[in-house]
Amino acid sequence: MEAYYKGLKKNICDCDVKNNLDKVDEEKNYFDILNTILDTVNEWLVVTDDKGIITMMSRAYKEFLKDPNPEGKHVTEVIENTRLHKVLETGVREVGEIQEIKGNRMIAMRIPIIKDGKVIGAVGKGMFKDISDFMTLSKKINRLEKELEYYKGELNKEKTAKYSFEHIVGSGKKITDIKKMAQKIAKTDSNVLILGESGTGKELLAHSIHNASNRRFGPFIRINCAAIPSELLESELFGYDEGAFTGAKKGGKKGKFELANGGTILLDEIGDMSMHMQAKLLRVIQEKEVERLGGNKRISLDVRIIASTNMDLEKLVKEKKFREDLYYRLNVITIKLPPLRERKEDIEELANALRIKVSNRLGIYVEGISSEALRYLKAYDWPGNIRELENVIERAINLLDSDLIIQPKHLPKRLRQNKKISYLDTKKTLKDIIEEIEKNVIRECLEKTNGNKNKAAKILGLSRTGLYKKLERYNIK
Ligand SMILES: Nc1ncnc2c1ncn2[C@@H]1O[C@H](COP(=O)(O)OP(=O)(O)OP(=O)(O)O)[C@@H](O)[C@H]1O
Ligand SMILES: [Mg+2]
Structure with missing residues (x-):
């Protein structure tokens, strides 16, 4: 950038236009101010030109990416899973997207810089450097909103029927x-x-x-x-x-x-x-x-x-x-x-409706319930009926952390210990079912050994490479 300004100054000197020279100095001042801001804020910020070449990046982002000189490189070379170059193509801002970067899931914001109707660059910012920061904040806000809703509800509850x-x-x-x-x-x-x-x-x-x-x-x-x-x-x-x-x-x-x-x-x-x-x-x-x-x-x-x-x-x-x-x-x-145990045909529909209801109430984004988790929900007898199901879903959503899908590990023990679990599923072949069981057993074993793969391989009677192959195949991290 320094070189760019020197060149610009020289060209203008050659033309001998003093006014323009002042303008370049002014521009450089702004540029320095901007750079100082970028270096002092503890934010992940990146700016590119219209070709996707990085022109500025905050120090915090450089440190995280372990790249001290990203300027001049194409954004795709420096930032994993970036979509800034796409934003340059479409000119449409993307806010609140989850981006996986160096094994970390952040929430990103990408804004095109538009001048005279043309996209001349883009700004990318990590809104939340880690999705769990976002979850924590979102949980806090939603708890407050929930309280407010509760008091509002209490005021109206006495006189109106809420449901149809x-x-x-x-x-x-x-x-x-x-x-x-x-x-x-x-x-x-x-x-x-x-x-x-x-x-x-x-x-x-x-x-x-x-x-x-x-x-x-x-x-x-x-x-x-x-x-x-x-x-x-x-x-x-x-x-x-x-x-x-x-x-x-x-x-x-x-x-x-x-x-x-x-x-x-x-x-x-x-x-x-x-x-x-x-x-x-x-x-x-x-x-x-x-x-x-x-x-x-x-x-x-x-x-x-x-x-x-x-x-x-x-x-x-x-x-x-x-x-x-x-x-x-x-x-x-x-x-x-x-009772719910006599209408098990409705469990899947109920669980999903309650997932949406609770996730809206808590303000936590949940994509779905895994088929394994659903199997446990269907096998259980639900002495507390739909209220108990709602509580189990709420507990699972609170335990999600950065997962987006409810898994068996988010369910209480009393459900997971159920021996009556049925694997029969008309949409699955025997091979699918066996793979699913294998996946679950490996996951459970890793949980038990606190992620120690040597121990897990021993318990399962597998070689280390055998276990690694399976982990890769089932995408278990
Ligand atoms: N068919 C359903 N679909 C969706 N949600 C349901 C359904 N039935 C019950 N619920 C939910 O389950 C919870 C318990 O329901 P409700 O309070 O009506 O039960 P109840 O039979 O009055 O229980 P109790 O005898 O303990 O008072 C509520 O949160 C309710 O919204
Ligand atoms: Mg009641």
């Missing part, structure tokens, strides 16, 4: 039949009882029924009967008037039934309601009226009741722990959600 039938993932026969039936009954005003083990999607279904009903513009109020102490449940459900008891709020308080007027109330975990409250609830259902505690005014109600529980209500009725008359009032229509 499109959110109920699964195209297996069982869930499809349930969706069809629920869509039909959503249009009626009958009470609905939703049964199913914990985490099977009872609340999701209740929201969807409300949103598909004629009451969808009315409120949707949920109350968890198990979470509220029974002495408080009464005032929560029916409200109270001012002075009803010591500590009662001035002006009184509306109960959940009153709040749900014109809409739907979800009585979640109804199996946990005390006998005393059951009697009060029955009266409200029969009379379609509610009276606040300490009040003397009857408020007429137009509320659809959806009740749900993971308990066996019929059994509770037999044991005289749940009122039979209330049971019959509530189960005008009963929907039983099957």
Whole structure:
């Protein structure tokens, strides 16, 4: 560059134009300033001309690339997997692309320099020198966003139904039949009882029924009967008037039934309601009226009741722990959600939908789930049902580091230790299956030996070169 400026100065001297000379000095000053900036910032920066020849590079980048004099060389000779020359061709900026460089995955930004409509050069910058820096920052920001969403959600949660039938993932026969039936009954005003083990999607279904009903513009109020102490449940459900008891709020308080007027109330975990409250609830259902505690005014109600529980209500009725008359009032229509182990056909679809949902929520990019990992997901019995599946996916995504695909190593031990795993897959030949098992065994062995290839080869009864060949073949690093 120095030589370039000397030449330029000489040419201009020959022409003897003082003004131009000043301009060159000024340009050189700028160039020096720019170079100083490039050397002092701890960033990876590179600038090329329109031919892709490097004109400037920051010191930090030179040090990383171990090339003290990259200027004058073509960018492809100096930077592995660069696309700066492509940006020169297309004139289109590329931001946020992952670039593998010296075994390191960075996130790059490539910007064309355009003057008078022509591409005259390009700037490349490592936005994040290591994808894990990006992951850490992204996790931090997303945690904050998540918190904000949570508080926003808490504010709105009380009055609206968040989900509709499109959110109920699964195209297996069982869930499809349930969706069809629920869509039909959503249009009626009958009470609905939703049964199913914990985490099977009872609340999701209740929201969807409300949103598909004629009451969808009315409120949707949920109350968890198990979470509220029974002495408080009464005032929560029916409200109270001012002075009803010591500590009662001035002006009184509306109960959940009153709040749900014109809409739907979800009585979640109804199996946990005390006998005393059951009697009060029955009266409200029969009379379609509610009276606040300490009040003397009857408020007429137009509320659809959806009740749900993971308990066996019929059994509770037999044991005289749940009122039979209330049971019959509530189960005008009963929907039983099957446990996940009885609808394994939906696991792949659910796992992928949850992967997208969780990855959006956490702001972590995930490309997919490997077929081996899916095999473990399908073999497991899921006592916690879809909620457990969601938790397993969230845990795996948090463990990804720089991987983009969920692998068996990201799954909890209880899933990986499953002996019932089935390798049968209609799309794979026996050879494919055997190769996959071989790959997994080698990976597991390397994990166990902390990457010690000599030890791994010994355990597997392979020669060192034999193991190396397999590592290369299966692209195991
Ligand atoms: N079919 C589905 N498709 C997608 N996500 C689902 C589905 N069913 C349930 N989920 C998700 O699984 C989690 C548990 O669902 P939900 O809270 O509705 O279960 P539940 O039966 O009410 O559980 P509990 O008895 O423990 O209250 C939620 O995050 C929900 O979004
Ligand atoms: Mg629930």
